[in-house]
Amino acid sequence: MNTSKLLSTISKYQGVRSFASSIPKTPTPDFPGEYKEPVLKTANIPGPQSIALSAKLNKLQDPRAAHFFADYANSRGNYIADVDGNILLDLYCQIASIPIGYNNPELIKAAKSDKWVSAIINRPSLGVLPPKDWPALIENSFMQVAPKGLHQIFTAMCGSCANECAYKAVFMHYQHVKRGGAPFSPEELSSCMSNKAPGSPSLSILSFKKGFHGRTFGTLSTTRSKAIHKLDIPAFDWPAATFPQLKYPLDKYVKENREIEDQCLAEVEHLIKTWHIPVAGLIVEPIQAEGGDNHATPYFFQGLRDITKRHGVSMIVDEVQTGMGATGKFWAHEHWNLTSPPDIVTFSKKMQAAGFYHNIDYRPSESYRNFNTWMGDPVRALELEVVVEQIKKNHLLDTVNITGDYLMKGLNDFQVKYPHLVKNLRGQGTFVAFDLPSGADRDAVVNSLRLKGVETGGCGVDAIRMRPMLVAQPYHIAQFFDRFDATLQEFSKKK
Amino acid sequence: MNTSKLLSTISKYQGVRSFASSIPKTPTPDFPGEYKEPVLKTANIPGPQSIALSAKLNKLQDPRAAHFFADYANSRGNYIADVDGNILLDLYCQIASIPIGYNNPELIKAAKSDKWVSAIINRPSLGVLPPKDWPALIENSFMQVAPKGLHQIFTAMCGSCANECAYKAVFMHYQHVKRGGAPFSPEELSSCMSNKAPGSPSLSILSFKKGFHGRTFGTLSTTRSKAIHKLDIPAFDWPAATFPQLKYPLDKYVKENREIEDQCLAEVEHLIKTWHIPVAGLIVEPIQAEGGDNHATPYFFQGLRDITKRHGVSMIVDEVQTGMGATGKFWAHEHWNLTSPPDIVTFSKKMQAAGFYHNIDYRPSESYRNFNTWMGDPVRALELEVVVEQIKKNHLLDTVNITGDYLMKGLNDFQVKYPHLVKNLRGQGTFVAFDLPSGADRDAVVNSLRLKGVETGGCGVDAIRMRPMLVAQPYHIAQFFDRFDATLQEFSKKK
Numbered sequence: 001m002n003t004s005k006l007l008s009t010i011s012k013y014q015g016v017r018s019f020a021s022s023i024p025k026t027p028t029p030d031f032p033g034e035y036k037e038p039v040l041k042t043a044n045i046p047g048p049q050s051i052a053l054s055a056k057l058n059k060l061q062d063p064r065a066a067h068f069f070a071d072y073a074n075s076r077g078n079y080i081a082d083v084d085g086n087i088l089l090d091l092y093c094q095i096a097s098i099p100i101g102y103n104n105p106e107l108i109k110a111a112k113s114d115k116w117v118s119a120i121i122n123r124p125s126l127g128v129l130p131p132k133d134w135p136a137l138i139e140n141s142f143m144q145v146a147p148k149g150l151h152q153i154f155t156a157m158c159g160s161c162a163n164e165c166a167y168k169a170v171f172m173h174y175q176h177v178k179r180g181g182a183p184f185s186p187e188e189l190s191s192c193m194s195n196k197a198p199g200s201p202s203l204s205i206l207s208f209k210k211g212f213h214g215r216t217f218g219t220l221s222t223t224r225s226k227a228i229h230k231l232d233i234p235a236f237d238w239p240a241a242t243f244p245q246l247k248y249p250l251d252k253y254v255k256e257n258r259e260i261e262d263q264c265l266a267e268v269e270h271l272i273k274t275w276h277i278p279v280a281g282l283i284v285e286p287i288q289a290e291g292g293d294n295h296a297t298p299y300f301f302q303g304l305r306d307i308t309k310r311h312g313v314s315m316i317v318d319e320v321q322t323g324m325g326a327t328g329k330f331w332a333h334e335h336w337n338l339t340s341p342p343d344i345v346t347f348s349k350k351m352q353a354a355g356f357y358h359n360i361d362y363r364p365s366e367s368y369r370n371f372n373t374w375m376g377d378p379v380r381a382l383e384l385e386v387v388v389e390q391i392k393k394n395h396l397l398d399t400v401n402i403t404g405d406y407l408m409k410g411l412n413d414f415q416v417k418y419p420h421l422v423k424n425l426r427g428q429g430t431f432v433a434f435d436l437p438s439g440a441d442r443d444a445v446v447n448s449l450r451l452k453g454v455e456t457g458g459c460g461v462d463a464i465r466m467r468p469m470l471v472a473q474p475y476h477i478a479q480f481f482d483r484f485d486a487t488l489q490e491f492s493k494k495k
Numbered sequence: 496m497n498t499s500k501l502l503s504t505i506s507k508y509q510g511v512r513s514f515a516s517s518i519p520k521t522p523t524p525d526f527p528g529e530y531k532e533p534v535l536k537t538a539n540i541p542g543p544q545s546i547a548l549s550a551k552l553n554k555l556q557d558p559r560a561a562h563f564f565a566d567y568a569n570s571r572g573n574y575i576a577d578v579d580g581n582i583l584l585d586l587y588c589q590i591a592s593i594p595i596g597y598n599n600p601e602l603i604k605a606a607k608s609d610k611w612v613s614a615i616i617n618r619p620s621l622g623v624l625p626p627k628d629w630p631a632l633i634e635n636s637f638m639q640v641a642p643k644g645l646h647q648i649f650t651a652m653c654g655s656c657a658n659e660c661a662y663k664a665v666f667m668h669y670q671h672v673k674r675g676g677a678p679f680s681p682e683e684l685s686s687c688m689s690n691k692a693p694g695s696p697s698l699s700i701l702s703f704k705k706g707f708h709g710r711t712f713g714t715l716s717t718t719r720s721k722a723i724h725k726l727d728i729p730a731f732d733w734p735a736a737t738f739p740q741l742k743y744p745l746d747k748y749v750k751e752n753r754e755i756e757d758q759c760l761a762e763v764e765h766l767i768k769t770w771h772i773p774v775a776g777l778i779v780e781p782i783q784a785e786g787g788d789n790h791a792t793p794y795f796f797q798g799l800r801d802i803t804k805r806h807g808v809s810m811i812v813d814e815v816q817t818g819m820g821a822t823g824k825f826w827a828h829e830h831w832n833l834t835s836p837p838d839i840v841t842f843s844k845k846m847q848a849a850g851f852y853h854n855i856d857y858r859p860s861e862s863y864r865n866f867n868t869w870m871g872d873p874v875r876a877l878e879l880e881v882v883v884e885q886i887k888k889n890h891l892l893d894t895v896n897i898t899g900d901y902l903m904k905g906l907n908d909f910q911v912k913y914p915h916l917v918k919n920l921r922g923q924g925t926f927v928a929f930d931l932p933s934g935a936d937r938d939a940v941v942n943s944l945r946l947k948g949v950e951t952g953g954c955g956v957d958a959i960r961m962r963p964m965l966v967a968q969p970y971h972i973a974q975f976f977d978r979f980d981a982t983l984q985e986f987s988k989k990k
Contacts, residue, residue: 056630064862072617094620107616121602122567125589135551175727195730218712232670235690367559
């Protein structure tokens with residue numbers, strides 16, 4: 001797009017009020033001092049300042065994945081500022097990890113408190129010398145939102161480490177059960193030092209094709225999203241089952257989808273029975289995010305729970321991206337009404353603090369077994385405390401449901417209006433995605449939206465994923481609709 | 496030890512000035528408002544408040560590794576406060592990870608600045624939307640102390656992840672060279688999705704027996720310190736070479752140690768030539784810490800550099816524990832004067848920020864290959880900026896050398912006075928250790944020292960490791976000497 005054409009686009013879309021005629025209200029107050037709408041200052045994004053900084057960064061670090069350089073001091077609520085003065089509506093939110101808005105005043109206030117300052121600059125080895133307020137802080141943060149049936153918390157630094165440590169907990173539990181609680185044998189104690197069985201047993205975690213669970217060696221062995229994540233890295237020979245590839249909308253294809261899910265469940269059970277390495281655990285995302293926002297129904301997940309129970313396989317639900325309210329409930333797996341809870345639920349991203357919930361069976365037989373220097377970061381638990389308080393006080397889950405409903409209805413209108421462009425709309429809460437005809441089209445639409453002032457992200461082969469903050473309101477979505485309509489009109493003319 | 500006996504010990508050691516007759520001065524100012532010496536309030540540590548908190552934590556999280564619950568608000572400089580009012584001289588420092596003292600006034604001031612607050616509460620996805628000050632911040636923090644010859648930085652969240660991502664960089668580099676820069680083959684692109692070669696190649700990292708490099712699945716496959724770290728966890732079948740088990744003091748046993756190191760070097764080369772999985776990289780600690788503070792000489796490390804160069808094996812130096820000045824130079828490997836720099840140097844702990852330095856050859860062929868959501872945490876880079884500034888301004892490396900020299904000389908006196916108890920003294924800077932006759936004796940001495948007001952830590956089978964902060968002064972060490980002498984007198988009577 002050349003500069004003059006873009007500038008005309010800018011003038012056209014600055015000042016447009018809304019696409020939808022009726023914008024619902026929510027119980028959440030407006031974000032204090034937020035921008036009114038996107039503001040565009042440069043003909044391209046990244047603009048000249050971002051490009052100059054990228055060249056500078058290139059001398060020190062790989063800058064190739066950067067969309068632009070952000071000005072966080074000038075970002076506010078749902079809007080991210082860049083170094084060139086552009087203000088974008090952020091519906092991607094640092095890969096789904098900003099919970100309650102940039103420069104949230106409550107977080108600013110809390111961050112300046114002595115409690116936070118001490119937590120930041122006196123970073124403890126939490127397992128060895130926990131702070132005096134640590135048990136109370138766990139109660140006021142993690143335990144305020146603990147999934148039903150899981151009363152223990154393991155704290156970590158990031159989502160990959162949360163899953164990695166969850167796998168370790170599963171393997172330790174599996175071997176503990178197998179030993180019948182007996183102590184380690186001399187053979188186990190010696191063989192593990194040379195990475196050999198029986199001390200380093202050959203066990204596996206079953207995951208799903210198109211799943212994403214992290215980038216470290218254990219989690220990467222379960223990640224099956226894209227080749228670019230896995231190429232050249234040694235991996236464990238662990239099994240991968242097919243995740244249901246359902247037809248959308250789910251309520252229209254109930255019978256077809258049930259058949260697909262039954263086939264997938266049968267494949268899971270077959271793999272557990274026949275894989276050449278015993279399957280100790282299974283990990284699944286409630287909605288496969290990186291792999292393309294693939295949904296399944298509660299029936300499927302209940303089936304997984306039944307199969308894992310039947311075969312003594314631990315069930316890990318990876319809520320790193322789905323957790324913390326984005327689906328309209330605090331945890332996506334609450335939508336399933338399982339007959340018994342998952343064994344482990346992992347989290348990170350919008351929780352800001354990372355780790356996993358578990359029950360006492362998954363505490364290792366001895367201390368120092370599932371361990372590291374920091375065991376998480378107390379300042380992130382302090383952050384979670386504020387975020388949870390804000391979610392409750394400002395009714396953010398209600399808002400997610402109202403905003404999500406508005407988003408889904410509006411996108412459905414787009415699907416009707418542009419059926420050759422917008423396909424397979426699916427979502428829960430504001431955790432919403434749709435497909436474009438191809439990956440190239442998807443990339444072009446993401447780019448076009450950015451140049452109109454809306455930041456979104458891709459996933460899978462050809463999908464756009466919406467990952468608004470919990471403080472996104474229908475009127476923010478209306479701004480997206482305006483710009484999306486313009487983008488699709490341009491694309492329709494080209495096609 | 497019963498209560499009355501302990502209380503008499505308390506009264507005896509509160510108020511003792513110093514063990515050594517002459518305590519050297521350093522160019523570093525006293526820590527503002529620091530305690531004068533340890534203060535003991537309870538007959539045991541953990542005291543009653545710590546025990547009550549441990550019971551409370553037990554309902555939420557595994558508390559078994561906790562020594563006591565700390566009162567960080569009341570900790571200051573080299574002294575850590577506990578919830579029972581005890582003040583301990585901290586020579587272990589959160590497993591070697593506190594750089595410039597608890598509640599350092601410069602860190603408090605910085606933490607309250609808008610810059611820090613924004614970095615904490617607006618945590619970016621650094622790879623996607625870096626902050627505008629990120630290149631400048633890298634210059635002012637990481638690059639101020641970059642190891643010679645390594646101009647690029649990969650940022651991560653913790654030491655395990657730093658090593659894990661370094662291994663990935665090594666594997667990508669190895670395959671890139673093997674392909675001669677050609678693009679991925681269709682077979683690679685498809686096979687990696689099922690964790691099979693050629694896309695997920697069978698390659699290995701060679702590490703050393705007794706080495707410790709982390710707890711995630713990749714790093715744990717190279718960790719060979721203790722069975723408790725490894726039991727029940729599947730591991731890659733990677734090779735482990737013998738790390739030199741030298742005789743101390745090193746300068747007394749030059750000839751014997753040279754022979755030992757030659758044997759180890761021969762074993763490394765033999766393993767690289769014969770291991771059934773190609774060796775892409777080698778990782779080594781300058782001083783094996785967790786595994787017992789085992790030293791080797793510059794000759795050995797130069798030999799490793801020569802062998803790795805000869806066989807196209809990447810050399811990773813793990814400076815997670817040795818880095819950031821503890822050995823008297825900023826990086827321990829600076830003591831070696833290598834003919835060419837290591838390929839990768841990893842760090843965490845006292846750096847507070849984690850990651851690795853590398854040269855441009857270890858940047859992957861495409862973006863998003865060695866990647867994750869956060870790619871480190873900018874607030875820890877801001878912390879590093881202040882710490883580096885303080886190291887320079889207050890001449891902390893000089894102080895480490897003076898304090899370390901005082902510590903080594905004093906401990907040598909103990910070795911002479913109690914030859915049946917204190918053995919194999921070794922150290923560099925303040926990175927100092929010695930052996931006790933047995934692991935049980937070691938644990939008893941660590942416990943006795945704690946009850947006299949000094950926090951130390953164990954490593955290996957029977958060693959005590961000293962990991963003072965960079966702001967530890969000889970007069971702090973003198974307080975340790977007083978209490979250590981008392982402990983050893985008690986032990987001498989028992990033996």
